[in-house]
Amino acid sequence: MLSLAQLGDERHKPNWWRRPSSLQLLLALMIFTASLYFAYRNIEQTHNLAALRMGQQIHTLFKTSEEVSSLSRSLRRYVLKDPVDKTTLEQVQLSFELLVSRYQLFREGEANRPLLQNEHVQQAVEALGDALDAIEPLLAGLKADPYDKRYGQIQGLLMPLQEQFFALGKEITLSADVRSEQLIKQYSDTHSIWAIAAPVISGLLLLILFFLQLRRSARLNQSLRAKSHKLAHLASHDALTALPNRALLSDRLSQASRNAQFANKGFAVMFVDLDGFKPINDSMGHAFGDLVLVEVAHRLTQQMRPDDTLARLGGDEFIIILPNLDQPEDAVALAERVIGTTSRPFKIGSYEIHITASLGISLSGPGASSPELLIQQADLAMRQAKKQGRNNYQWYTQDLEQKVDERVNLRIQLQRAIENEAFTLNYQPQFDRQNGRVVGYEALLRWQHAELGFISPLQFIPVAENTGQIVPLSEWVLKTACRDARLLLDQGYKGTLMAVNISGTHFQRSNFVERLRVILEQAQLPPEALELEITESVLLDNPDKAIETMQALKRLGVSLAIDDFGTGFSSLSYLKRLPIDRVKIDRSFVQDIISDQNDAAIAKGIISMAHHLKLKVIAEGVENEAQFAFLKKNHCNEFQGYYFAKPMPLAQLEDFVSQRQTPKEPVEALGNAQKIPEQTLLLLDDEENVLRALTRLLRREGYQILTASNAQDAFALLAKHDVQVILSDQRMPEMSGTEFLSRVKELYPETIRIILSGYTDLKSVTDAVNRGSIYKFLTRPWDDGQLRAIIAQAFQHHRLATSAVDENGRVDEGDGIASIG
Numbered sequence: 001m002l003s004l005a006q007l008g009d010e011r012h013k014p015n016w017w018r019r020p021s022s023l024q025l026l027l028a029l030m031i032f033t034a035s036l037y038f039a040y041r042n043i044e045q046t047h048n049l050a051a052l053r054m055g056q057q058i059h060t061l062f063k064t065s066e067e068v069s070s071l072s073r074s075l076r077r078y079v080l081k082d083p084v085d086k087t088t089l090e091q092v093q094l095s096f097e098l099l100v101s102r103y104q105l106f107r108e109g110e111a112n113r114p115l116l117q118n119e120h121v122q123q124a125v126e127a128l129g130d131a132l133d134a135i136e137p138l139l140a141g142l143k144a145d146p147y148d149k150r151y152g153q154i155q156g157l158l159m160p161l162q163e164q165f166f167a168l169g170k171e172i173t174l175s176a177d178v179r180s181e182q183l184i185k186q187y188s189d190t191h192s193i194w195a196i197a198a199p200v201i202s203g204l205l206l207l208i209l210f211f212l213q214l215r216r217s218a219r220l221n222q223s224l225r226a227k228s229h230k231l232a233h234l235a236s237h238d239a240l241t242a243l244p245n246r247a248l249l250s251d252r253l254s255q256a257s258r259n260a261q262f263a264n265k266g267f268a269v270m271f272v273d274l275d276g277f278k279p280i281n282d283s284m285g286h287a288f289g290d291l292v293l294v295e296v297a298h299r300l301t302q303q304m305r306p307d308d309t310l311a312r313l314g315g316d317e318f319i320i321i322l323p324n325l326d327q328p329e330d331a332v333a334l335a336e337r338v339i340g341t342t343s344r345p346f347k348i349g350s351y352e353i354h355i356t357a358s359l360g361i362s363l364s365g366p367g368a369s370s371p372e373l374l375i376q377q378a379d380l381a382m383r384q385a386k387k388q389g390r391n392n393y394q395w396y397t398q399d400l401e402q403k404v405d406e407r408v409n410l411r412i413q414l415q416r417a418i419e420n421e422a423f424t425l426n427y428q429p430q431f432d433r434q435n436g437r438v439v440g441y442e443a444l445l446r447w448q449h450a451e452l453g454f455i456s457p458l459q460f461i462p463v464a465e466n467t468g469q470i471v472p473l474s475e476w477v478l479k480t481a482c483r484d485a486r487l488l489l490d491q492g493y494k495g496t497l498m499a500v501n502i503s504g505t506h507f508q509r510s511n512f513v514e515r516l517r518v519i520l521e522q523a524q525l526p527p528e529a530l531e532l533e534i535t536e537s538v539l540l541d542n543p544d545k546a547i548e549t550m551q552a553l554k555r556l557g558v559s560l561a562i563d564d565f566g567t568g569f570s571s572l573s574y575l576k577r578l579p580i581d582r583v584k585i586d587r588s589f590v591q592d593i594i595s596d597q598n599d600a601a602i603a604k605g606i607i608s609m610a611h612h613l614k615l616k617v618i619a620e621g622v623e624n625e626a627q628f629a630f631l632k633k634n635h636c637n638e639f640q641g642y643y644f645a646k647p648m649p650l651a652q653l654e655d656f657v658s659q660r661q662t663p664k665e666p667v668e669a670l671g672n673a674q675k676i677p678e679q680t681l682l683l684l685d686d687e688e689n690v691l692r693a694l695t696r697l698l699r700r701e702g703y704q705i706l707t708a709s710n711a712q713d714a715f716a717l718l719a720k721h722d723v724q725v726i727l728s729d730q731r732m733p734e735m736s737g738t739e740f741l742s743r744v745k746e747l748y749p750e751t752i753r754i755i756l757s758g759y760t761d762l763k764s765v766t767d768a769v770n771r772g773s774i775y776k777f778l779t780r781p782w783d784d785g786q787l788r789a790i791i792a793q794a795f796q797h798h799r800l801a802t803s804a805v806d807e808n809g810r811v812d813e814g815d816g817i818a819s820i821g
């Protein structure tokens with residue numbers, strides 16, 4: 001792909017040799033015309049020179065003939081003693097000398113050399129030489145007497161010479177004429193060819209040049225247009241997904257706002273943020289993350305209506321504008337489609353990944369709505385959607401705005417409180433399963449604001465984490481908790497751990513371990529007395545670095561616990577690499593542990609996995625005996641919760657620990673001290689008189705009989721007691737008997753479950769039987785004897801089944817036969 005910079009370079013690169021300008025074209029034309037002109041002049045001058053040379057030669061020949069004739073005339077005048085034209089012998093001698101000079105010119109002169117190439121001329125010149133040699137002595141003795149025979153001899157020599165040279169002159173003149181005619185003809189032919197060819201060729205050349213020029217400018221224009229189009233696209237679109245970017249989005253928003261005002265219709269802005277994208281990007285690499293984003297963009301585009309705009313803000317954030325909205329429900333429909341399409345698995349290469357989306361929606365008001373404000377509001381709503389558990393959408397409300405204001409205010413108050421050290425610490429004891437002793441205390445921050453009253457850490461810790469205020473705050477907690485732990489040690493409470501919550505931001509500080517070492521030293525607290533509770537979130541950004549820090553902490557000697565276990569991404573592969581000592585089951589799983597089979601399964605899974613990794617498990621938020629009993633039954637090692645003790649100030653903790661060092665209630669009494677009869681029967685019916693009647697009927701059978709008038713109580717009894725047989729009414733207000741027994745089957749699969757119903761809902765009965773949830777189905781009114789027998793049979797069945805589990809390692813689920821009493 002072409003970058004903006006590259007495009008700029010391309011545009012400004014001087015590429016003149018490939019793209020001639022008009023000036024170059026003109027220059028080429030001038031050079032071409034000039035060369036044509038010079039060629040023409042050259043031919044003409046050569047022709048002139050040749051003509052000149054030819055003229056000179058003809059002149060020499062005629063001149064020689066003339067000089068021979070002149071000698072002959074002066075000889076005649078001398079011998080005839082011409083009275084008009086008196087001629088002396090000296091004058092004759094002079095004419096003779098002239099002729100001699102001419103002869104020498106023939107012989108030695110450069111100009112005559114071409115003439116001598118003519119054979120006839122050569123012969124004539126030789127004859128001249130011979131004649132001159134013969135004449136010279138004759139001339140010396142010549143008398144002015146026409147009868148001097150020397151006169152006759154000289155004239156006899158001269159006459160043929162004169163004719164010979166004259167004839168030669170004529171011959172050369174003739175041949176020169178022919179030659180010059182030929183030359184003129186040749187020249188004029190060439191000239192006329194050139195006269196036509198030159199303009200034609202130059203015209204053609206010009207045309208070609210012009211055509212090339214045109215083609216190049218057309219190409220240049222085309223490529224410039226394409227590049228400027230590309231530039232405009234790049235400036236307004238996201239390079240990765242090709243969706244409109246922030247700049248174009250702002251344009252479209254303004255347009256939507258104008259249209260809305262004009263058409264008197266509303267429009268919505270939707271802020272889409274992917275859930276769980278960051279870990280994918282971090283663990284699989286950015287190139288992989290980019291592929292996911294491209295696929296998300298593609299899927300979202302498919303959900304858009306023709307007028308909608310989908311833009312990418314950056315990262316995993318997208319904005320959707322829904323113009324001309326008839327009703328807010330239209331936005332809801334799209335939001336649901338976006339959530340639906342995003343939650344489908346993404347197949348990228350050989351990987352299948354799962355992500356979801358959280359959406360915030362804001363609606364334009366009746367008047368003009370500022371586009372930026374709408375985005376901010378949608379963003380706020382999106383954050384709310386994240387808080388609500390992700391994978392959902394939220395509308396922007398005034399309420400949310402108020403919450404934001406409150407957060408800003410909280411941040412200011414928090415800063416003042418940090419500066420004034422306006423916090424205190426409460427400590428919540430933790431108990432051991434075996435002996436009920438206090439094994440540790442969790443330090444919990446308390447902020448009693450002078451005007452705002454008590455502010456929960458659940459409110460201010462997230463704000464402090466966002467603003468970075470958590471670091472000084474967390475250091476204060478560490479210092480105070482270490483100081484108080486030292487005090488407790490000094491008072492003789494040994495073998496207990498001070499557990500301090502450490503936020504991810506603080507933990508990830510590069511000097512965290514060093515600072516902790518200093519704090520421990522200052523407090524003179526042995527590192528073994530301190531435990532740091534960290535959450536799985538510290539592993540998210542850089543797991544290797546986090547593990548390195550944990551190892552450094554272990555080398556320092558402090559203990560490590562994973563807090564809120566099960567709520568994060570709980571990567572088992574990491575868990576086994578972590579140098580930790582304890583796993584804390586989150587309160588959210590404990591809350592419904594006795595009745596929610598999923599929570600129960602998670603808690604049991606955590607305990608079993610931790611034990612395999614030789615880690616201790618502590619359950620937090622234990623609020624009642626049933627939860628405690630359930631967890632205890634499932635081998636949880638330690639407990640913390642209101643059921644045992646609430647968080648308390650240090651002074652109160654000292655009293656509490658001193659009393660609890662010899663534990664009695666609740667741990668001991670609930671645990672080992674309780675004698676559980678072998679056969680326990682649980683009766684569940686919302687009618688008290690039925691419960692009483694059944695109790696009366698069965699009390700002599702030797703069973704421990706537990707009764708509950710609602711499902712919740714029944715679950716609590718099941719958690720606390722070892723129940724083998726359950727007899728439940730079918731028709732109850734909050735939950736049907738078959739539903740209740742189905743849940744019991746998941747929680748306590750080894751129990752034998754019987755329904756006693758006043759009516760027959762065949763479908764629910766057959767379903768329950770088929771799922772293996774019930775052992776027998778009895779109808780009312782019952783037959784006393786038969787009921788007793790069936791209960792006895794159920795206990796016997798349980799015994800057989802549990803012994804089968806012991807031997808074969810699995811549970812016998814009952815025969816599934818429904819018997820109507």
Ligand SMILES: Nc1nc2c(ncn2[C@@H]2O[C@@H]3COP(=O)(O)O[C@H]4[C@@H](O)[C@H](n5cnc6c(=O)[nH]c(N)nc65)O[C@@H]4COP(=O)(O)O[C@H]3[C@H]2O)c(=O)[nH]1
Nearest residue numbers: 444445457458461477501502503621622623641642643647
């Ligand atoms: N409903 C119920 N609640 C119980 C029960 N037993 C204990 N709790 C509460 O559960 C929270 C346990 O702490 P957490 O899970 O670490 O959760 C803590 C922890 O994440 C954070 N936090 C508290 N103090 C600090 C601190 O010093 N530093 C950091 N970073 N976080 C802290 O604030 C959260 C809430 O603290 P708290 O309000 O003190 O709430 C405490 C405690 O008072 C119970 O049986 N039922």
